[in-house]
Amino acid sequence: MSTHSHQHDHGHVPSMPLSAPMLALFDKEVAKYPADQKQSAVMACLTIVQRERGYVSIDAEREIALHLGMPVIAVHEVTTFYNMYTQHPVGKYKLNVCTNLPCQLRDGAKALKHLEGKLGITMGGTTPDGVFTLQQSECLGACADSPVMLVNDLTMCSFMSNEKLDQLIDGLRAATDGAGVQNHKEAQP
Ligand code: FES
Numbered sequence: 001m002s003t004h005s006h007q008h009d010h011g012h013v014p015s016m017p018l019s020a021p022m023l024a025l026f027d028k029e030v031a032k033y034p035a036d037q038k039q040s041a042v043m044a045c046l047t048i049v050q051r052e053r054g055y056v057s058i059d060a061e062r063e064i065a066l067h068l069g070m071p072v073i074a075v076h077e078v079t080t081f082y083n084m085y086t087q088h089p090v091g092k093y094k095l096n097v098c099t100n101l102p103c104q105l106r107d108g109a110k111a112l113k114h115l116e117g118k119l120g121i122t123m124g125g126t127t128p129d130g131v132f133t134l135q136q137s138e139c140l141g142a143c144a145d146s147p148v149m150l151v152n153d154l155t156m157c158s159f160m161s162n163e164k165l166d167q168l169i170d171g172l173r174a175a176t177d178g179a180g181v182q183n184h185k186e187a188q189p
Contacts, residue, residue: 015057096137111147
């Protein structure tokens with residue numbers, strides 16, 4: 001543990017404070033529980049942060065802890081226990097490929113290898129342009145549809161042959177390029 005923690009956190013890059021709309025969403029979750037049990041909203045708050053920011057930073061955990069009146073370490077334990085929470089910045093698209101045994105027996109590992117080759121990264125890595133992060137996933141409950149993957153914790157993709165994977169990646173990349181050009185245009189005076 002750092003001996004400087006009460007002074008400056010050397011090497012720690014603070015993330016942006018959580019926005020007022022995000023805190024308002026927290027309050028909505030908190031309101032679902034009796035006043036003395038607002039800590040029950042911790043998972044919902046973590047999910048909100050992850051959805052908005054793509055990952056849960058230490059600073060975000062601190063803000064959640066403050067908001068829910070619980071120790072930071074207790075929030076951190078929840079973040080690290082559940083693998084749906086990401087603790088580091090990830091690409092715009094998080095690709096979670098299931099490689100549990102039933103999927104492995106049905107080309108799950110092959111799909112992962114194909115993605116690694118196509119994206120030029122290995123499991124856990126993010127492409128240099130920040131568009132894709134490749135991660136391993138636990139069973140997604142769709143073993144019969146293998147190879148399966150989850151995009152951004154939300155969109156399930158089944159029967160992912162190499163051709164379908166190529167289509168998905170190319171499509172997402174094209175959409176990103178398009179958005180980039182548009183944002184750039186909007187930024188022009
Ligand atoms: S093992 Fe992959 S979805 Fe079940």
